[in-house]
Amino acid sequence: MNNSIRTNAESTWCPGCNNFILLHAVQKVIEKQIESGKRKEDFGIVCGIGCHGKIFDYLNLPGINTLHGRTAPTCLGMKLAKPDLNVIGFSGDGDAYAEGIEHLIQMARYNSDFKYIIHNNQVFALTLGQPTPTTELGYIDKTNPDGVAISPLNPVKLMLVMGASFVARTCCETEQIKYVLEEALKHKGFAYIEVLQPCLIFHKNEDYKKRFYNLQKTEHNKTNFEEAMARADEFDYSSKDSKIPVGIFYQKERKTFEELKLNMQIAINSEK
Numbered sequence: 001m002n003n004s005i006r007t008n009a010e011s012t013w014c015p016g017c018n019n020f021i022l023l024h025a026v027q028k029v030i031e032k033q034i035e036s037g038k039r040k041e042d043f044g045i046v047c048g049i050g051c052h053g054k055i056f057d058y059l060n061l062p063g064i065n066t067l068h069g070r071t072a073p074t075c076l077g078m079k080l081a082k083p084d085l086n087v088i089g090f091s092g093d094g095d096a097y098a099e100g101i102e103h104l105i106q107m108a109r110y111n112s113d114f115k116y117i118i119h120n121n122q123v124f125a126l127t128l129g130q131p132t133p134t135t136e137l138g139y140i141d142k143t144n145p146d147g148v149a150i151s152p153l154n155p156v157k158l159m160l161v162m163g164a165s166f167v168a169r170t171c172c173e174t175e176q177i178k179y180v181l182e183e184a185l186k187h188k189g190f191a192y193i194e195v196l197q198p199c200l201i202f203h204k205n206e207d208y209k210k211r212f213y214n215l216q217k218t219e220h221n222k223t224n225f226e227e228a229m230a231r232a233d234e235f236d237y238s239s240k241d242s243k244i245p246v247g248i249f250y251q252k253e254r255k256t257f258e259e260l261k262l263n264m265q266i267a268i269n270s271e272k
């Protein structure tokens with residue numbers, strides 16, 4: 001049986017774009033699950049608008065290509081309508097941290113059981129390179145000819161503080177993305193996964209490769225919140241020389257939004 005979930009759609013990503021690596025890793029993880037008995041219809045994907053959103057055309061899975069910034073609430077809606085669905089959302093850093101930041105914050109609180117992958121190339125790539133909330137200080141483009149003046153957001157810290165039950169960042173490397181996504185799919189609850197994937201046209205970061213280190217190859221205790229915060233503080237998205245931790249920062253299961261809603265329904269019905 002052919003388990004491939006790739007479509008025949010011609011890719012319009014730039015040659016060599018890091019999105020290809022992410023697509024390949026996601027494809028391998030889902031195909032492995034299909035080989036182990038899951039069906040394509042057991043998955044639901046959601047994408048926003050941007051270069052990242054084109055992944056929708058290349059994955060032969062049911063889903064919704066939603067509005068810019070609305071990936072997270074669309075995932076939540078899917079989960080509420082069909083709680084058994086394995087929902088995976090894909091956003092750019094503009095999609096998730098600018099237009100959609102309010103949704104991202106609420107999703108960390110809600111702990112709905114979906115997985116959320118953020119393709120962070122540190123720019124609005126599809127609209128030709130404007131800065132996002134994770135672009136470094138001093139970045140120059142046509143909209144900021146004097147350079148970005150506001151310090152970047154640290155989304156990993158934000159997710160930790162807002163109570164996300166699974167917080168991870170990966171570099172754009174197949175095995176790393178596969179490992180983290182597989183762990184996220186096993187996790188019951190909201191999983192935030194940021195993939196640092198420099199844009200080859202508007203935000204090259206060749207030096208990133210030398211700076212990554214894998215948390216899971218250290219003594220890092222991913223159930224310790226303070227430790228996770230300390231690791232998240234090591235890279236502030238503006239720094240040019242700090243180490244960049246990747247892997248799972250934090251993981252602790254708690255009741256999901258779906259479970260809490262179900263409990264409430266049971267309580268209301270028993271009062272009737």
Ligand SMILES: Cc1ncc(C[n+]2csc(CCOP(=O)(O)OP(=O)(O)O)c2C)c(N)n1
Pocket residue numbers: 048049050051052053068091092093094095096099119121123124125126127132
């Ligand atoms: C509501 C809304 N605002 C703005 C836009 C214009 N827009 C389209 S793509 C895009 C940038 C997307 O950037 P990002 O989410 O970082 O994705 P990337 O292209 O970098 O993968 C913007 C601002 C839009 N389509 N809809």
